[in-house]
Amino acid sequence: MKRKVTLKQIAKELDVSISTVSKSLRDSPEISEDTRQKVQAFAKLYNYKPNLIALSLKNKKTKTIGIIIPEIVHHFFATVISGIEHVANEHGYNVIVTLSDESFDKEVINMEMLANGSIDGFIMSLSKETQHKKDFHHIAEVINQGMPVVMFDRVTSDILCDKVIIDDNAAAFDAVQSLINNDFNKIALITTVDYVSVGKLRTDGYIKALRTNDRKVDESLILRIEDIDNCEEAIEKMMQEVKPDAVFAVNELFAVTAIKAANKLGQKVPEDVSVIGFTDGIISKYSSPSITTVSQNGIKMGGKAAKMLIDRLESEEEDEELYRTEVIETHLVVRESTPTL
Amino acid sequence: MKRKVTLKQIAKELDVSISTVSKSLRDSPEISEDTRQKVQAFAKLYNYKPNLIALSLKNKKTKTIGIIIPEIVHHFFATVISGIEHVANEHGYNVIVTLSDESFDKEVINMEMLANGSIDGFIMSLSKETQHKKDFHHIAEVINQGMPVVMFDRVTSDILCDKVIIDDNAAAFDAVQSLINNDFNKIALITTVDYVSVGKLRTDGYIKALRTNDRKVDESLILRIEDIDNCEEAIEKMMQEVKPDAVFAVNELFAVTAIKAANKLGQKVPEDVSVIGFTDGIISKYSSPSITTVSQNGIKMGGKAAKMLIDRLESEEEDEELYRTEVIETHLVVRESTPTL
DNA sequence: TTTCAACACGAAAACGTTTTCGGTGCTCAT
DNA sequence: ATGAGCACCGAAAACGTTTTCGTGTTGAAA
Structure with missing residues (x-):
């Protein structure tokens, strides 16, 4: 069992400093052609891949989107996740999915859980209970901490943020x-x-x-x-x-x-x-x-939500306070349960 | 917008060291009653929550499970995810979901992506293309790196790991x-x-x-x-x-x-x-x-898979090499499309 | 008065990165 | 011979934690 190799180990093996290894792998001009090739060859041989957790900590970006939905065994929500996942992936993001089971408490817990560094932003649809209680303090809080939130389908006008809905x-x-x-x-x-x-x-x-x-x-x-x-x-x-x-x-x-x-x-x-x-x-x-x-x-809805979130995440900081609400168009699919309308 | 507060900031405010703050919050006996209460009160006031990324880096545990499935807009897979999510949640784990879209390449990419520190273990079901190619090197590799994998439903005997299937x-x-x-x-x-x-x-x-x-x-x-x-x-x-x-x-x-x-x-x-x-x-x-x-x-299948993975993750290290294959029982649900059988 | 435990706390390392800021040692022009 | 400039590399800080190990201050026992 060969464990993952780190910069430090490579540095030790090659008898150079950690900085040199890091720079070599990122093709920094500070490093001579020789050492760079040597390091890169070694890294490739040992299949070096940077540790994403360390990067997240350093960059204060996780490249991960948090999703909170009422349930997943529900065709519509599944399609939305699918839409989110695909555009997230295209932009190098992962998605972490949590379920509220239509419960206010679970929604809050999941939100707080993810808000502590695990993700860069939220895409969510409100639980029934949350809509009933009209208590949105948990959402207001994460937004207030500077974490962008995009709501879809089940939204509320009590929270100012990007939204994607159908009419x-x-x-x-x-x-x-x-x-x-x-x-x-x-x-x-x-x-x-x-x-x-x-x-x-x-x-x-x-x-x-x-x-x-x-x-x-x-x-x-x-x-x-x-x-x-x-x-x-x-x-x-x-x-x-x-x-x-x-x-x-x-x-x-x-x-x-x-x-x-x-x-x-x-x-x-x-x-x-x-x-x-x-x-x-x-x-x-x-x-x-x-x-x-x-x-x-749902695919389009999820894709749109992901796009809005990523745009906000990658826009050069806080040009905000102009939240948008996107409306996804619908149309009637005529089948057998009606006469041709 | 008040950003998240860190140990360092609390330490500075209260004019004590970072260690003291950390120990106070974890109720260490090394700390006097006085300072402990002071620190805890302050932390509560500012709603301090430890940064999970930092913890992950330190502990080399992310408390996150990676899921790779062919697609999510598919009732069976949705139920499995639901099952996984619920038992994962009970044990303090989150799940990060990726889709292979039945493509071998996407399966490999997603796997490598997550394997670099983001998760503690995998739960997966093979893509059609992977089954066709019979190329499982990516799975063998992560297992070889010490990361546990549980396969469900679409499994292969070419890989030794825990499995959950139906007969x-x-x-x-x-x-x-x-x-x-x-x-x-x-x-x-x-x-x-x-x-x-x-x-x-x-x-x-x-x-x-x-x-x-x-x-x-x-x-x-x-x-x-x-x-x-x-x-x-x-x-x-x-x-x-x-x-x-x-x-x-x-x-x-x-x-x-x-x-x-x-x-x-x-x-x-x-x-x-x-x-x-x-x-x-x-x-x-x-x-x-x-x-x-x-x-x-599917719920039961996902739950079982999650349980197996978590058990392995939390068992005191490497008592392994005795992989199990759990079989979920099935039964015939008789409805209207047949006579009462 | 000396000695030693108990107590309360701080310094620093570690996790794995990236990046800034300094170094070396060399060449070349003066 | 001196200095500037360059090519190359390393030390160290930083991200936010936890934890080990010290260390200084007490108070009491010797």
Whole structure:
């Protein structure tokens, strides 16, 4: 077992100083051609690679991005990480991933953990609990310490920083509008509780679309799900009671569950009831019938967030206080769960 | 913007030495009650947290685990990461995630990147290309440098290290056997090309089940998919030509595609043809009909891998050379795509 | 009064780098 | 012979810790 070789060891072997070795490897003009080649040959032979931890300490830069997301077993977040990882990699950065499990405490702990030197900046999406408590002191603190933060998707206006989002409101509006255009009358909404920021925005978009078209908003057509893991019953009940001719769901899980409920009630999709989902993931694509969704490009979102963070990290110091919010465009992917809209 | 405070700064403020501050904060008995309280109060006030990079350098331990997987936008791998992250967190470790994108070169680059001090050990699953090339020198090298590696799912016997796998062969055997027990006669197999280790093992399990029951293996019933993104045609063609009464697919994507193909050909699932998939993911659960699958508990797999790695990291040095291979049990999750088996 | 332990603290090394600032020793022009 | 200038290299600081080893000051025992 040959352990990693250090500058000191090379210096000792070659009977020169550490400085000489370091300079030789970095092709400094201070070093003679002879010694440089000698050192470089030796280093190559022993497969010398500088210790990144030592470099991090010296440079006060880790070339690492910290990610904090609610969960990873979730197609959208996985795509975002993928997007982040790829552009991070292109720029020589690594990513360290932590999960909040939708818990405020875990979000805080993870943040403090990473803030102590391990990373150069954060990319994060708020946990449900954090959004509910509206307590963002941990984020304000790291920003105040000079560490850049980029928030995506689940953001808050209480914190000033770079953000990348989709226009949830407009996207929902467009989706519902297209249903209205196709003469659907009883358009149900399956959404989350209001403290989930994106859920609220999509709900607002739904309402706005109805109002814009002089439709009245029927609360019995709106179902707010608290516990996403046990939504079948509630959805089935709603479908049965109000018999909508179209359903707009704020995520694909609600959408596919609505379809299953419809089937159970003997209704065919899209013949008897049309369904539009949100977030273009695996389920929508492979469900039968496949589901028309508002696509939400996680790869692009993650890539954009990473780019913004790296730009800020590498800009010549503190030209800031002009935070930007990037909006990723969405579009409707029409599939089998609706007529061709 | 108040920057992070260091021991040196505290020492200066309080007019004591750095050592005194460090010892005070670690409750060393060498320090008087007075100074200790003074220092601790000051540290708390300024929210002192030790710099983890400095600690890493000193201790030669980063408390970080490196993960290398083929891709993250893949339910199984996401669950594994989730499993790893949770037990890592419980033990005070962070995880840094890199993606090989199924490329040998990226796998090597990422590995070398992380091997230079950033992490204490690896958890990885081989890329397709690596499995194809059978070139594992990069892995042998880091192990040789004393860095522990745990491989999961896509492993190789060419490398000696801890491994976590499922018994792909037995799981496939059992699945096919249960089809045979229910009097299915034309059982088709949709699998990957043979150099993907798990695909090969599952294929072997299928063949073994047939042979054990004195059925002959009909090559026309076996479809080997090269390009997973364009498998619809091939699957549809096979379904049409051989008209199987049951299909065993080595992943859930093939399974759901088979169902779609069947529907397209006017065959009902499970009435006309039964389908069993592999990997219990989102698709199987929410597809209509939902798909009977061989469950592969990624969370447990990741957790086990993390535990093995941490155990090795924290065992009192080098009692090793007795590498273990853990087998995660599987079971058949019966859903709507088969009769109750 | 001397001696010695106990106590409280500081100096310095170490982890592995990079970089600044000085040195040498040489050549060459004066 | 003297000095300037150059080519080459090393010492040391710095990043932020922890830890070993000293060292000075007490107080009490001899």
